[in-house]
Amino acid sequence: MELNERKKQILRAVVENYIDTAEPVSSKSISEASGLGLSPATIRNEMSELTSMGYLEQPHTSAGRVPTPQGYRIYVNELMHAHRLTMKETEEINKVLKVKVQQLDKVITEAGKLVSDLTNYPAYALASAASPVTIRRFDFIPVDDRTLITLVMLSDNTVKNKLMTLTRPLDDGFLLKLGAVFNANFTNRPEYEMDSTLISSAERATGDVYGITSAVTAFAIHTLSETTSKKAFLTGTSRILEHPEYRDWEKAHRLMNYLSDGRNVLNLPEPENKSGVKILIGPENVAEELKDSSVVVTKYELGGGMEGLLGVVGPTRMDYAKVAANLSYMANTLKAIVDGKTNLPVLGENKEEE
Amino acid sequence: MELNERKKQILRAVVENYIDTAEPVSSKSISEASGLGLSPATIRNEMSELTSMGYLEQPHTSAGRVPTPQGYRIYVNELMHAHRLTMKETEEINKVLKVKVQQLDKVITEAGKLVSDLTNYPAYALASAASPVTIRRFDFIPVDDRTLITLVMLSDNTVKNKLMTLTRPLDDGFLLKLGAVFNANFTNRPEYEMDSTLISSAERATGDVYGITSAVTAFAIHTLSETTSKKAFLTGTSRILEHPEYRDWEKAHRLMNYLSDGRNVLNLPEPENKSGVKILIGPENVAEELKDSSVVVTKYELGGGMEGLLGVVGPTRMDYAKVAANLSYMANTLKAIVDGKTNLPVLGENKEEE
DNA sequence: TATTAGCACTCGCTTTATACGAGTGCTAAT
């Protein structure tokens, strides 16, 4: 059997009607609303075939039709009309994002919140380093004779600092030596090269009479690993309760519970290519807890060698067109903002407003 | 009518039974379980009087009794047995907290998570500065001839930094001047003293040929305001779905929605005195959305001039004894850990592991 | 040959009727 044009039209009508009403769709309603000028009987025949082809299903014999995941798949791949954002939506996105560009972690939480607000589904935002971060230089600033600040400037222009206490008063010249050793041995190296050999040779070189060398290496490694590690933000989980498919508290709880574990959020899907939108429908998800939910996600650049993921989780009966449109507009806007700004501050601990 | 000892015993039995089962409590079950050696009929008479006194109520004529908020109030104030934490609980608290002391914001999120895990209710953790933070000193470190790092050390021993770009190459001696001006005028002053007079006089003093003075003042103000502002963390909201009183999705949604707004979390109750536990039962809450929930909260010191709030939100049928015990143990443990560590790192942007 | 009107049939949902039983309140006995 072949999925001809008319069948596609009908499938599209069914999916959109179902997305809208959350009720099984009858032949009559399609006949009236589709604009195809066909009688319910004809629609019925077609729907019956769409059912045997696996694109629709009936909750029970005398009910209307509901799209299967395969049905949604066809819809998403071929039938979906590009959703145009309303002026209100684009304005809101532009307004909120422009204000928040200063701090990158604010931007991504804000982006998540915004997507969640606009789509009414929970949203997640991830950020991770696209390329390994290295330390560009060390500085050591004396505070008093037993305290110093270690300053580390990273390859992404982030600066991190740490206050450290010495075991005995500082001698003249020690900080210069410390700086020389660390700048010679620990800069421009990814985290995994900082092994025990390197560390112990540094300790030998500085003499480490202040008990400070190991603190600095620990700080360096910690900083690199933290900067490299992914960050996850999740907003709007409570919204799933608004969707009828999660009125059953156990379903809602299972999903919310899954999402409330940060590790799961980190493992949510990501699209393979930049700025494409990936859609995973129901059973296409690997996680058992997502088998009857859908995930829509996009990827975007964050500047400073970081990239971000922005996604939405909801019922399979999701307004894919709208969600996809929002996500990709969002991703593009973010990229535009980032591109406009050279030297965008990087996610994390310090804030750099220009 | 008087609330004599026997009535209290019965009230206690009813509350505890109800907390346990979430079902209206019958005279028979009290008679059997209370250990008072009274027949159901006697219990019934007493329960009837407790009802007319406003401490119990009946969902309907032929049902058992359920405590009213006033009933819980009496229970909490007078009748509650101190709950002893199990070894497992105390061990878990000690273990988790000790590992996480390094970074203060980790500690408080972790404390929240822990309380939520142990009690099975959503938990919130707030942190705020107990005394105004000031800047202790400024440092300016040149990176290259158009870039410098501004370093600000705060009165709570936090250090914050920011990378800044100059409009023209750096002259010798400018940084010294910059440091002198800022260290003379902007240190040891709370945020509100940094008004436009101060700022413009600083700009005059430095000459501001590099367009950098205003950036530094903005950074200083921003840093102070951010350090002073309260931070809120919320965990475990999805757990409310586990409690039967929130099986109704609308109730669950109303509460979760309320909690998902950070501003509401910031305005959640706080106890008036340190390390006391405050309990707000149902309608005692000011927020409309909390009128049929209860909040238990405690306050503790965080070191570095910060203090924290740790609270739990749940149904009025809450295991007050257990929750209160967990919270106060938690608060004490945190305080002990903080006291053990001098110079504990302060909430926020930089990390200082010792 | 494609479409559609007509109609019997299915089946979930709502309504109504009935029964059940946990729990109460009252009274009278202890």
Next chain:
DNA sequence: ATTAGCACTCGTATAAAGCGAGTGCTAATA
């Protein structure tokens, strides 16, 4: 003062009946 006994209440569980939206099939129609 306590309690056994008992009638009464009322929510819930179970069954039966009717409703109606929607289908699938057949036969008429273009």
